[in-house]
Amino acid sequence: MGILRGKLLPPALAILFSALLCGIALVVSGANPAEAFGAMVSQVGEGTTAVDIVNSTGTYYIAALAVAIGFQMNLFNIGVEGQYRVAAVVAAVVGGSIALPPGLHALAVIVVAALVGALWAAVPAVLKVTRGVNEVISTIMMNGLALGLAAYLIRDDVFGELRGNNIRTPEIPESGWVPGIPLGSSGTVFGLVFLAALLGIGYWVMMNRTRFGFELKASGESSTAAAAGGVSAKKMVLIAMLLSGGIAGLVSMPEILGRDHTYNLNFPAGIGFSGIAIALLGRNHPGGIAFGALLWAFLDKSGLALDNVGVPREIVTIMQGAIVLSVVVAYEVVRRFELAAEQRRVGKQLGTVAA
Amino acid sequence: MSTSTPATAGTPAVVLSGITKRFPGVVANSDVHLTVRAGEVHALCGENGAGKSTLMKILYGMQQPDEGTIEVAGRQVRFRSPADAIKAGIGMVHQHFMLADNLTVQENVVLGAEALHGIGGKARRVIQDLAKATGLTVDPGVLVERLGVADRQRVEILKVLYRGAEVIILDEPTAVLVPQEVDELFTTLRGMQERGFTFLFISHKLDEVRAIADSVTVIRRGTTVGTADPKAVSSRQLAEMMVGSELPSPETRESTVTDRVVLNVQNLGLVAEEGTRPVLDCIDLVVRSGEVVGIAGVEGNGQTELVETIMGMRRASHGRVLLGDRDLTRLGTLARREAGIGYVPEDRHRQGLLLTQPLWANRILGYQTREPVSKGQWLDLAGAKKDTRRIVEEFDVRTPGIDVPAAALSGGNQQKLVVGRELSGDPVLLIASHPTRGVDVGAQALIWDEIKRARARGLAVLLISADLDELIGLSDTIKVMLRGRLVADADPSSVTPEDLGSAMTGAGATSAAVAELEGE
Structure with a gap:
């Protein structure tokens, strides 16, 4: 089946190729690749690893969706990192300082996070629409600002408080927590993992069934054709960027509302950048992104086992990088091949191919 | 050497x-x-x-x-x-x-x-x-x-x-x-x-x-x-x-021009950069129901800009665009399309089609707010596919199906799809820029026929073409465009390509069939 081949072959090839590459790297550094990969796979069954992978997948999934919405119209939102960080701090501060009934409290925190994320993304969006500033540059700069702002907001003389040698925002009261699914000694699955799934479904419906999704896709494929078809490029840039930022704002929600109930110094970094890689790997398709997020989470969590067999776990980072590079190449190769095959097929059916 | x-x-x-x-x-x-x-x-x-x-x-x-x-x-x-x-x-x-x-x-x-x-x-x-x-x-x-x-x-x-x-x-x-x-x-x-x-x-x-x-x-x-x-x-x-067969001809026989004005462009101007010569200079243009108005001109004399300004893709510096009694001057491209303008852009690859998207998705482009391809904010995929099949059939688009990407079709078939789409949804005005450029003879004949049939039904057509035979054959009125101005009118029943050529370069009228317009 041609469609299956076009969609599934490239990532499969890319993963195989990067596994091969890492295998070679392991052999060169004197380790046994089979042993290393075996350790990673068996790690999934250990302790809370499986649940950690699921939780991490949810977080990565949201980040990658945020990036993918931008990608759909050729917007490179590198600022997911900054957007979710600022959103996390502000939402945690707001959540810790308001009192609302259970459910409503959590909802309020989520809404605040999405709004703050969108607001943070609005700056590069407005700059691009009004002044033509490249969003890659402005979002990178906004990331720098976000780091500083987050650090400032949690200072103990601003909104934060000192606990031991960790600074954090005031704890969100229990009415704002989102309960998870406890699996005993295997850990607890965050309740908001389902928010990620919901977002994925919403994203699919939006892209494939709504006018807005069509206009977004059309602008991304050909801004000139979209303009001739009555789609305002500026409006699409603005909305896509705000939407992307809004979803980016939700990235930290599963962890904050499901486990930490506060934003602190140990907050994970780099999720936004992983989101870019995962969106690339998943080709902006909700299913593909889910798979990419799962793979990323698996590599992250089970990579911890590598230390036990005497292999540096940084090999996982090499593998992630290799996957992204080879998946980009593989998609391009397969895309060209598919287009040529399609043209040949159409030509053959219409009998216009020269012998 | x-x-x-x-x-x-x-x-x-x-x-x-x-x-x-x-x-x-x-x-x-x-x-x-x-x-x-x-x-x-x-x-x-x-x-x-x-x-x-x-x-x-x-x-x-x-x-x-x-x-x-x-x-x-x-x-x-x-x-x-x-x-x-x-x-x-x-x-x-x-x-x-x-x-x-x-x-x-x-x-x-x-x-x-x-x-x-x-x-x-x-x-x-x-x-x-x-x-x-x-x-x-x-x-x-x-x-x-x-x-x-x-x-x-x-x-x-x-x-x-x-x-x-x-x-x-x-x-x-x-x-x-x-x-x-x-x-x-x-x-x-x-x-x-x-x-x-x-x-x-x-x-x-x-x-x-x-x-x-x-x-x-x-x-x-x-x-x-x-x-x-x-x-x-x-x-x-x-x-x-x-x-390898009989030749098509663009000739239209009897006139179907009515006195009902469809497109009325008044004193339209466009300045690309402050302080430079205007790209469009005081354009007055009327297209009536059942009439094909052709614009002749050497490429780069403002034809593209005229079309894009009428379509609302560029903002006019001054002047008005009316469709029937309705003032379109302040509306965007989509609203103008909804008001009843069909648009065959000059470059189908850049402006007419989404090349990697299937044919039915291309049917939606430009019509995303209207039946039969959408309902409110939702797309109607079944409706879009059904109507695409109709276009494929009526306009003889040679394709194995409507799910193939537009890029897989030949130029002529792509153009037939675009023309078919733009004649859907009962337009009152069709703006056709180089509608048969780079297409085969069969497609050319079909596109000419469709334009003629739509004209007979009362469609107003603004035709821009570099093919002078096409322009003379299809048009009821020809206007010559030079450096952003409409400088002359020509009568397609008597004008020759050579006469038009002179007028297009500004060499002046050499024939009674071309009447120069005096300073506005």
Whole structure:
């Protein structure tokens, strides 16, 4: 089946190729690749690893969706990192300082996070629409600002408080927590993992069934054709960027509302950048992104086992990088091949191919 | 540089035998035979997409043939790149000029060939010497941006001469010229022919071929149909060799013009940059129901901008656009489309289609707010697919299905899809920019028929075309556009392409059929 081949072959090839590459790297550094990969796979069954992978997948999934919405119209939102960080701090501060009934409290925190994320993304969006500033540059700069702002907001003389040698925002009261699914000694699955799934479904419906999704896709494929078809490029840039930022704002929600109930110094970094890689790997398709997020989470969590067999776990980072590079190449190769095959097929059916 | 071969020598300048080149999905070349005698002007004729360009790219080393041999001056050669072809004395003048506007004539000519005569006085002397052959009279120190189209073409010819070409391929050289400039080009070619140069002249304009060529080879569906003496055959015979069947004609018979004004453009102006000459200058234009108004003009005189301003893709600096009684001036493109304007853009790849999307998604483009392809904020995929099938059937779009990406179709079928889409949804006005550019004869005939039928139903049509025969054949009224202004009216029932050509270059009216408009 041609469609299956076009969609599934490239990532499969890319993963195989990067596994091969890492295998070679392991052999060169004197380790046994089979042993290393075996350790990673068996790690999934250990302790809370499986649940950690699921939780991490949810977080990565949201980040990658945020990036993918931008990608759909050729917007490179590198600022997911900054957007979710600022959103996390502000939402945690707001959540810790308001009192609302259970459910409503959590909802309020989520809404605040999405709004703050969108607001943070609005700056590069407005700059691009009004002044033509490249969003890659402005979002990178906004990331720098976000780091500083987050650090400032949690200072103990601003909104934060000192606990031991960790600074954090005031704890969100229990009415704002989102309960998870406890699996005993295997850990607890965050309740908001389902928010990620919901977002994925919403994203699919939006892209494939709504006018807005069509206009977004059309602008991304050909801004000139979209303009001739009555789609305002500026409006699409603005909305896509705000939407992307809004979803980016939700990235930290599963962890904050499901486990930490506060934003602190140990907050994970780099999720936004992983989101870019995962969106690339998943080709902006909700299913593909889910798979990419799962793979990323698996590599992250089970990579911890590598230390036990005497292999540096940084090999996982090499593998992630290799996957992204080879998946980009593989998609391009397969895309060209598919287009040529399609043209040949159409030509053959219409009998216009020269012998 | 090799020695020049006299025109009487027995060895042909170029022999192509059994050339075959396969491409996915398009007609390429199969078993092509072509013999060009030294010192002749040899025309290569064929419809758009017949395989002329591919053949010339093979001869110029831009592509390698899958089978067959190339001989130049009796020696078999293999070109791996254009550099090899240039070394063998073959030069190519492309249809689209490849000149740097911000460099001088001399710099453009020398660029990339600095090793031949340096970049200083010696190069200048060689250029001045060669310039005489091409009829270029300007100083080599002049910036190319200050030259007109005909002179730019001469600079292109100069470029290939400078590199030592003996055999010169001219790819549709007259496409960008008005009739008077074509005559000048032909004079130049004859002069150069006497100096021993050989020309391969690619064209699908048969009158021109008959006027300039010593022999003509016709190519159809990728293979050579035969070689003829252009003096011994009629244009009609040649055309039927090219098409392999009866010819379509754009002629419309009886007038269907009513007095109901559909499009009313008043005093429309567009200034691209503050302080520069306006791109559109006080345009007044009326198109009535059942009327086709044609805009003639050399490309780049504001036609594109006029269309895009009427469509709302550019903001007018002043003036009004009315559709019926409705003022569209402040509306965006989508609202104008919804008001009843269909739009066939000049470049279907850039503006008309989403190439990687299936045909039914292309049906939605521009109609995303309307039935049958959408309901409110939701797309109606079933409706879109059903209506796409209707278009495929009614407009004879040759495709294996509606799920193939638009890029898989040939140019003619893509254009039929676009025209079919733009005639859906009961438009009151159709703006058609170069509706049959780069499509095959069959598609051309069908598109003309559809425009005529829609016109008979009362559609108002604004037609922009570089094909003067199409313009004269389809239009009820012709307006000539020059430097952003409508400068003359022409009566399509009596005007000739030559008259239009004069008016288009601003040479003034030469015939009673063209009436100049006095200052507004």
